Amino acid sequence: MELVCPAGNLPMLKAAVDNGANAVYIGFRDDTNARHFAGLNFNDKQIAQGVQYAHDRGVKVFVAINTYAQPDGWERWTAAVDRAAGFGVDAIILADMGVLDYAAERHPNVNLHLSVQGSATNPAAIGFMQRHFGIKRVVVPRVLSLAQVAHLIEETRVPVEIFGFGSLCVMVEGRCLLSSYASGQSPNTFGACSPAAHVEWRDTPEGQETRLGGVLIERRSHSEAAGYPTLCKGRYEVDGELRHAIEQPTSLNTLDVLPQILAAGVSAIKIEGRQRSTRYVSQVTKVWREALDMCQRNPQAFRPKDSWHQILAQVSEGAQTTIGPYERTWH
Amino acid sequence: MAPLTTTSHRPRLSLGPVTYLWPREQVLDFYAEMLETPVDILYLGETICSKRRQLRPEDYWEIAERTVAAGKEAVISTLALIESDGELKTLKRICADERFMIEANDLAALDFLEGRPFVTGHSINLYNHRTLAFLAKQGLKRWVLPVELGRETATKLLASRPQGVECELFAYGRLPLAYSARCFTAYNRNLGKDDCQFCCGDYPDGLVVTTQDGNEFLDLNGIQTQSANTHNLLPALAEVTAMGVDVLRISPQSQHTADVVKVFADCLSGDLEPSVGTAKLREWAPSGLCDGYWTGDSGYKARMSA
Incomplete structure (x- = not known):
């Protein structure tokens, strides 16, 4: 199982690579990705350096271009896809069917992952995206229980990535307009919630x-x-x-159910938080690397260390963590 | 007052699916009433929760038959969030019926409908011309614009739409804003989803969420979150007609839906001024009107309807 870690800038990318990530995911400095925050993300020079740094150490780089393009500004999305492909990244993470259609046609040799923002929660949806755009992986929204994730993996040929740690979206990603209802801007249209x-x-x-x-x-x-x-x-x-009325100020932590995640056949586990700090990326990556290695060696004997929980609690947002939708009682 | 435009370009009116859990008899009475209104298209089916089974697909097909017999168009709507095998199976069964057009609300439906004429609902993310062209190749005949998109994007999409593909706007009703694995109605009643006791049935127009300074903000409807304010595009009627919008959707509420249809129809025929119509609509909107999405603003704000 691959550990996929966030990088909002070059120091974070290096921290993820140095602490044991198998892949890092990054974005460009504009509204083409879902962490469109001031001062965050990569310019072309930084991407080139980041890809070099990661590839030299056998770590993959994914570029998220996972917001929804509108006719006004469409070229920004196609240019982002072309740029990502030009840097020789290992995959581009997309959500928009139009952008997927463009990428599949223009760059047939580039791996495309369906972003969590693509809202595919079942084998038929994933099959549709696979058939038309040749997606090589799907990141599933945080709505399925672990039993449902396991079943989904049995029913689809596309490798499945899930979120393991970080902020918890309560709604199906890609289909939540609460932010724009209040502010005029949403993850889909602007690349940021609130x-x-x-x-x-x-x-x-x-x-x-x-x-x-x-x-x-x-x-x-x-x-x-x-x-x-x-x-x-x-x-x-x-x-x-x-x-x-909707959810407590909790964040997601699935460390306690890692053996079940592994047994379900999950291909990759993702850490949320490109908007967080280098310290966050270092510590979370380190803990999860150690946990994954231990769990893969002997899943039956796996017990999360107290020290891991302490470190993760220090960097978690909100006072509480939850296994979230992976546990049926959350629903 | 003269009609807004020539008859051939005037938008038709549709009635969206009933999004709340109403007793079976109430649903049947509701549609009997709607068949008497000037609405042109009826969207029929459960789109929110697969546990709601007071009406089966067979019941909706029967209503669809009556709709067609009344000279109206019937479209079968499908579930917006597909998670389980059972939901997928039901969806497949609905999509296998070719008597009526089907509205896809989850990507899974696109998988089953490919190569046949279909409609995409507002929860299918069609944000640009390339997605529109792609779906048109798969059989798209009409799309409902995602509700957070406004006049600017609608205008550009209409300018580049493939031949024979219609554009529908969510023109009146509480806005569909989000879907979740969690049932928020049950959550707020301290019940689990698996033991929900169908408590959403206690709220025929959803459960209103009010901010700590007393503003009605959201409306919980099972796994769906709606706006408390009622979105209203009636003030933009001349504009959307001139743009070439084909269909205007009215989302059902337990009260005054037939009255709302009549106001829209009267405004379309030129018998009523939209400003006068909006004044009437305001009386029937439990938490007030909004239209911010259309003008590129926060969705909850009212610019045109103010």
């Missing part, structure tokens, strides 16, 4: 408030820590009760 320019923090006598596009998505007491301002993790009133 874009920073639309987030407002305000101290009030009632508590600290977070607004997205003017909408109050959370109000917490001054002693509570503030998480990433996604509106799906705020507190709202439902039936007269104040509560987390």
